[in-house]
Amino acid sequence: MIPILDWQSFRSDPAGFAADLGVACRETGFFLLKGHGVPEALIAETFAAGDTFFALPEPEKARLDIRANGSNRGWARLGSENLDDTTDQVDQKEAFNVGWDLAADDPRVIAGEPFRAPNIWPDLPGFRDTMLTYFAAVHALGVALHRAIARDLGLDERHFEAAFDAPLATLRLLRYPPARGAAGEIGAGAHSDYGSITLLMTDGEPGLQVRPRGGDWIDVPHTPGAYTVNIGDCLMRWSNDTYVSTPHRVRPPARLRRSIAFFLDPNPDAVIAALPGTGAAKYPPVTGADYLRARLDATYQPEPAP
DSSP: OOOEEEEEEEHHHHHHHHHHHHHHHHSSSSEEOOOOOOHHHHHHHHHHHHHHHTSSSSHHHHHGGGGGGGSOOOOOOOOOOOOOOTTTTOOEEEEEESSSSSOTTTTHHTOOOTTTOOOOOSSSSHHHHHHHHHHHHHHHHHHHHHHHHHHHSSTTTTGGGGSSSSOEEEEEEEEEEOOOOOOOOOOOEEOOOOOSEEEEOSOOOOOEEEEOSSSOOOEHHHHHHHEEEOOOOHHHHHHHSSSSOOOOOEEEOOEEEEEEEEEEEETTTEEEEOOSOOOOOOOEEEHHHHHHHHHHHHOOOOOOOO
């Protein structure tokens, strides 16, 4: 149901890799990617930095609350999100978001462009450098994967590059505490991702499930060192529903579960419109920023009353 693809084969057989990727993107919208080239040591350092951050006292993390800055950066406290909008059950996870890194005096920040803001950082030695190094590595991988996507869709391999040179990408550290056994408890509610593609690295603890179209929930297998890659709603819309963005969820884990997600959304001014060769457009054009804002506004719980 969820194939394993080897990124190294794109160099030796780009047409074959793109064809296999296309099957996965049309059927389940998920695949596992090995041979990706992101160093194991960097992945381990990023997990370790996340562990250090989440172990901070809550008042220190609260200074970085994501709801206080409006730029999708910072700490999301346990129970502050509700990804499944069909239920009131809140997600049992906490997170820390890092976006495209900009200085406070960057013209895009000064102009108030959507989601253009400096990152906010905890006072932890090496944390910023580790996050930005990892961000750069996975961003490069995500852009490269769009070359295979373009090939599968009959486009020039470089078709997407201009839309991802300064993207609304988010690196998200995630921590799911062990299940408490409460009724209706969920780690992350059923949802589909917002952006173009997501690259997820996990610590191997089970919990992630996918619900293929017309099917029941299935567990996503763990392949050590491989990324779980899935299609987001933005690329489904961009491809005019050629690709599928599949619902998935995280069940409450038996033990602590950690993951590192990289959500690759396009540039804020990129126009998401039906790609050439995909038929009559099913959706009106929308910019990357407007689409992301609409999705985020539906996700976060309001600030608790004082």
